Amino acid sequence: MTTPTGKRRLRVLSANIQAGSSTRRYSDYVTRSWSHALPAGNKRGSLDVIAQLAGEHDIVGLQEADPGSLRSGFTNQTHYLAERAGFDYWTHQPNRNVGRVASSANGLLSRLEPREVSDHALPGRIAGRGVLVARFGEGDEGLTVAVAHLSLGANSRKSQLSFIAELLADHPHAVLMGDFNCMCDMPEMDVLYKNTRLRPPEHRIATFPSWKPQRAIDHILISEDLVADDARAVPAANSDHLALAMNIDVPDSALR
Template identity: 75%
Template structure:
């Protein structure tokens, strides 16, 4: 039997450390999305504690250092607090003059290569961060993405990601897809890559009453996933997703 290594993965939309405990907070606490006030540092510390129980973490809506985060690179901060030796981020969206957003990656394993790609879409500013942890066609490849709200833009973005991951059996795609897996635009991903639909869906949004499964961790057919579950990401409006992954040792060499 081929030797494997067990890794724990986490995907979390951290909402830049802001607090949302109900739909009313989107209006009542809208200031927290552009100003540094509020207990964002305490929220980040709670997220770091959760991240620290995992080996590879994908982040969405991690502020790379704008006014609302007190000019703190939140991905770097989480890497330091959670004890990750390797981290990368991909600034991809500016929200007015006061806020910015990024995809982020934290890892206990040194990636061989990290590349960020802008994604197509009606409105520019989305991206996918891609890390490769081994050499050759069978390397473990982890992609972190935050897709658009509009179906047409998502379809273009998923087509682009499908080209990046085409033929890779040890690929992982995780992040905030802004849609459930049964949407028509998702089918291009399953047709053109070796990513597999999960055995079940886990609602992640909104965090205070999860009803929609819009955050996902998809794995290729060369990997074995188990124990998929949703966990609070501090007071973000999304729950985080955690799973355990059996990875062939050769995929990490």
């Protein structure tokens, strides 16, 4: 939607979909651990619910989307969601592969055609984390959207955020979304705020655990020249994370 001020409003969603698995209480991590390795537990039904949610948005960043292993019935979940939700453009970044039993990927669904897509492995004590970057529009003023899933450890996150800060430092219209595994005011986050135009969110929105949200660890960060509103948490089927949605006003010039 184009606004009267020469900006386009984009509906953006970030969702850790837990590969379509269902977690409704902490005990499920033990009692339903089989669902993280076997193609059972109505994952396809969960994906259909997530597709309905994704279809209400213009750009969707996914974390923990299975790129096609045993537990998903060898279904590329990003591709599946793109088809079910009617997205013309999609891409994914496989990051972790436990044999052919369980794989994990970042994903991007878009109604806008990206000019360029790149993926980068992130540093960390344990390999298997990455950031997926899409560029829209021409030149340095174009919109850059990055999707990341960061590590559990603070030291690894600091290295990963330093890497991401280098990628986004020269981009005035940037959006970074994903599962950060930390609050937005943790010390390791400062490297983003000091070295990019990204800013902390105005409101902390708890997204984890989904059944009793207490921690704001999923974020959509935008650069200072962009304007956002209506930030909210919404269920992502039965994932252990709530999804995070918001509207972002982007200059038309950043999308041409």
